[in-house]
Structure formats: structure tokens, C-alpha cells
Amino acid sequence: MAQECSLQYEPVAEIGGGAYGTVYKARDKESGQFVALKSVRVQTDQNGLPLSTVREVALLKRMVLFDHPNVVKLMDVCATLRTDQETKVTLVFEHVDQDLRTYLDKAPAPGLPEGRIKDLMRQLLQGLEFLHSHLVLHRDLKPENILVTSRGQVKLADFGLARMYNCHMALTPVVVTLWYRAPEVLLQSTYATPVDIWSTGCIFAEVYRRKPLFCGESEVDQLTKIFEVIGLPAEEEWPDVSIKRDNFSPQSPQPITDFVPDISEQGAALLLDMLTFDPLKRISAFKALEHPFFQED
């Protein structure tokens, strides 16, 4: 029973050696299908598997039942004991060859047509809306974990794992990208579903630009780059955090079309709604799908 995962799935290649541990492409010996194996090592104390892991994996399993087209499918889970203090939870996901990063790199010269961008963004927001309606945050949305199938179907991956990975992260000295991180996370304030909308906004801009919008090298540098575009937020919008507003030089908002020249008028309006500093005023996934940008044709 405990060995089931390693017996049923045969690793083919390493596909991600990221901050969160290794991801393998593997073959399911029963069906011949390719799958992605992600292992999370969780600390087990004398009370067994931590409550947070039990609940999170149970929630992921439950979401499988809805079979949402824009969310990567969790096919199997198993837990094996590594040492007395550590249990390895292996999550078996459907395997998709291409992520949004490679998809954009492969797009021919003038970039993607707006119709295609609209389709990608609609699917991304539909997936996100599904996660948010189940009270799941992605927390680490970026082109690398947005998968695009050969038929152009968008699937969100790596959601809901952020906390499970956290305990492992402290051990890996790999730098996690800050480029898609919402200001409230950079400021270490409280955060909720709007963080994913911020990341979606950054990705939205990147789909037009074919290069990232804000490429900061540290938390403060990232915030500076953000304020150079959206302007320094008003004093009353600044959250109660240790990083003070005075540390940043006053800036007025710049026209977004200076940074994303190819975007349509409605697209620019939606992008600004997503890149709103105050998380409470930022548009929700549900509202974004109703935005005129997706209605016009």
C-alpha cells in the first residue's frame, strides 16, 4: 500500500527543479498516460499528518469532482513515511507539456492576436473564479504554472499548495520570483483572493508585451517598479505595516498604454482594475469576467 505510488508511476524525466522541490514527468504503468508527480515533504510530529495537510489535500480531492476545465486535474494522492519525522505526500496530476511562458516564446513575431489573448485571459479568470469560489488562493500565479494544452486550453496548476510547500521552502535557497507578487504581499500586510488578481494583471500585460511588466530584484525594488507605473498610492490607502510610505518617492500614475502599447481601450481599463493598489478596490475574478473587454468583439 505505502509503495503504491512508486510502483504505479515510472519517472520519465525531471521537469521542474524549482523552489518547491522536484517535479517529475512519469508514466502511469496501468493506463500508459503521462502524469506529473509532485512530492511534498511534510513534517509529522507525534500527532501524525498535520491537520492543515489533511484538510488541504481533502479539499483538492473534493474539487476534482467538479472537473473544472481550467484547473489541472489531481488524479491521485498517496502518503508514504520517509522517516519518523517526515511523511512524503505525492500528488499525481495530469501532465500538460507546455506552460504559458513557452507558449508566449513560441508565438510568432507581432505577438498574439487580441482574440487569442481574450480567450486565454477568459479561461484563466474562469479557473481562478472557480478556485476563489471554493475559498482556495493560488498565491503563486505566474506564466510557469499556467499550462496551455496543444488545443489552447488553459489549466491552472500548483494552486493550493503554497502552504504545504512552505515548510520545505525554508530548506531550499532558491529565490522565488517577486515579479507577480501583489503589493500587499510585498508589504507583508494581510492578504486574500485579490493577490491572484494582481498576478493575473501582470500576466495580462505580459501576454501583450511578451516580457514581464515589473522585474524587481528585491521586495523594495519590486514596489518601486510598481509605483513607477501605477503611481504612489495615497496615504489613506497605505496599510498599517512596518515599511512606510515615506520610503518611496512621490510618483503620479503613468498612462498604462506607455507600457502596454498594443492593448485596446477596454483591455487597458480592465488591466487598471486588476492593478489597483488597494486589494479591496481591486476587481474580483467574477466581476472581471463580466467586464466589457470580454463582451466586445
Added chain:
Amino acid sequence: MAQTGFCDSRPLPDLHKKAEERCAPLRTWANSCPLKESRTPSEGEKLGEPKYQTEQTYRWVRRLPLSAEDGIIMDYAEQNGSLHQVTGCERKALMDCLTGLSGLQSLTELLPGLLHRELERAMSKMGLICDRTFAWDVFTEMMRTQLRCAFPNADLPPPFTDAMRAILVDWLVKVHMLFHFSEETLYLAVHLLNQSLRRIKVSIASLQLLGMVCLFLAAKKEECLLPEVSELCYLMQNAYSKAQLLRMERRVLCGLRFELSHCPPLHFLLLTASIARCSDKVVLMARYLLELSLLEGQCVVYLPAQLAGAAVCLARRILQEPPTPESEAAWCIASSIHVGSEASLLSIMEIMAVAAARADSRETRATFIKFSTADTLYVSIHPGLKTAPSLYGLSSPQT
């Protein structure tokens, strides 16, 4: 009294033996805390039964590190957020199913709107939803989820029998009370036990361990405070080690593929009762009957909504509260929730009526005792229960 191999081989020694010996494992902790009279002895009830104490139980209490801002789960009270992919077609089919089966065809036109409104009210009262606009989505999701909670047949893989399972569930009811867990935890634990018995191979010797692990996992999913593993082992008279318990936990999680979601019949019961404006006594009686059904092996084939509906129907028949036009109208709306045939409702009511009539004379009487206190309005010793089987043309058991 028939002895099963189950109890001979491993300790669940409190149950299933002579009445005096029956309380043995629970006596280990019952001894260390003072007995408390929790009900009147008027029924000629022996008072040597272990009473569930509070002082003793706080030893295990421990705050769990669960901070909302650090997690993906912001509110787990009821994880049914909204469900946007319920299509109009499914909705109609469900509506047909709801209204078509209860002999209420004439009300079909009227019902959806009324039911909708009543559901919204009842669900916000129960705290199942925080926003009324999601009421229908959450309800539809409950109706769908419950389909996976019923089993195709009541057969247990050998060597297990319904009697063994009943003894184990009865013991879980006691442990559950000891820890002051919520009722949802008990229903989830028994559901996990039913699943595990069918999906993973365990020996009779580890049946009690399996039951405890199911309760532990249910608590991990539902409760804020968890008992220590050593406490659980102690309650099993240290017949199993902590390592064995944790190994069983992994086996259950793997065997069930981490599928720990459940749609407790209790939610349907409270919904029905709230819509039908049932009195507190009817609700308690229905909760008692529903909890008794956990011990009945045949009940696993029925849907949670059917079990809940049958419990409320039977409670109303037993208590015979004088009807008013309002209560009849409210009952009409509420009874449209009980999906399924009249025949299956009747069969469940029969099972419950027989179980309730025999409850005080059986080996497994934790639920009977639980519902015989002043807090529970003495519902389990209501005289109407003795004659309940005759409502269905069955003879009352001689006790």
C-alpha cells in the same frame, strides 16, 4: 448473549459482555473522575453506566497552529462555496426530483419559490452560508454530494458483521462524547469507517484501531482542538502503540485517497426541521433516531437526506404534537426535500422505530444514554418509542 470473536481477541471489553463488565475500558477514565447523575433513575435504569465527564477531558486540549492568513482555507465551516457550474438543466432535473416524488404535484408550481426562500432562511440560520445568494448553489451541491455518501449494498467484507460494527460505533459515540466533539465529527467518523471497512483490508484485531483512526481523522477535518495520540491509545487501554495508530492513519488516508468529504445527514435534518418549524423536542427526537441509525448496518444504503427525512417524520409521529395550519403548510414544504420513494422512507422509519424500541435493552446503548438527560428533554425514554414499531404493523419487542 452471543460472544463474537471480535471482542474475544481484542479489547473493546466494555461492551458486549455482562452489564457490569461492559463499562470496563471507559471505566478506566470514568474511575478517575467523579460520577455525575445525568438523568433521573425513574426508569429503573442502572446507574453504574459510565457518565461522560468534563473535568478529565481538558488534559488533551491543545491549541492547534491554524492561522487563517497563512492558509489557503479561509473558512472551513462548510466548504461549499458557490457552485457556478450547476447548469439550468441539472437544476430543473433536481427540482423535478424534489417536487415530483412527494405527492405534491398540485404544489409544484408554488413550491420552488417557497422552498427557495425557506432554504435561504434555514441555511443562514444554521450558518451554512454567509451570503444568501449562494443558498441554492450550496443546497444543490449538498444534494449532489450526498449521492456519493450512500453505499450500493449493506454487505460488509468478511469476517466483519453488522453486530461488530455496531459495537464499535457505540464505543465511538462514547469516545466522541468524552472529547466534546461536534456531531458532524461523529457522522464523518462513521462514514470514514464505513468506507475504510470496504476499501482497506484490516484484521479483526485492528478493528478498534481503525475506528479510532477514523474518529481522529474526522476530528482533524472538523475540530479546532485535537486530542493527543497518546490519549487515544490510553482510551484503547494501550492495546496499540502510537506508531501503530499513525501507521493506520496513513493506511486510511491512502486507502480513501484523501477523500474525506461528507455530507452529514444531520445537515438535512436541521434544514428540514427548520423549514418545518419543528419544536425543540421534535428536533431532539429526530437527532436521537438519526444517531441510532448510525449503528444499523442496513442504513448505509440510504441517502443522507432520506435518513434525515425519515427521522423527522418518525419523530413527529411519535410525539404527536397538535397540528396547526401553519405547521402543516411548513411540513409540506419541508417534506419536499426528502428525495426518494415513499417505500424507502417507510423502510428507514421501520428500522429506526425498532431500534428505538429496543434501545434501552441492547448492548449498545451509548446513544440511548446520551439522549436520556434533561438537556436532551429525555427523548430516548419517551414512552411513545416503546410502541413505535406498531405504527408500522410490527410487534414491539419484549424487553
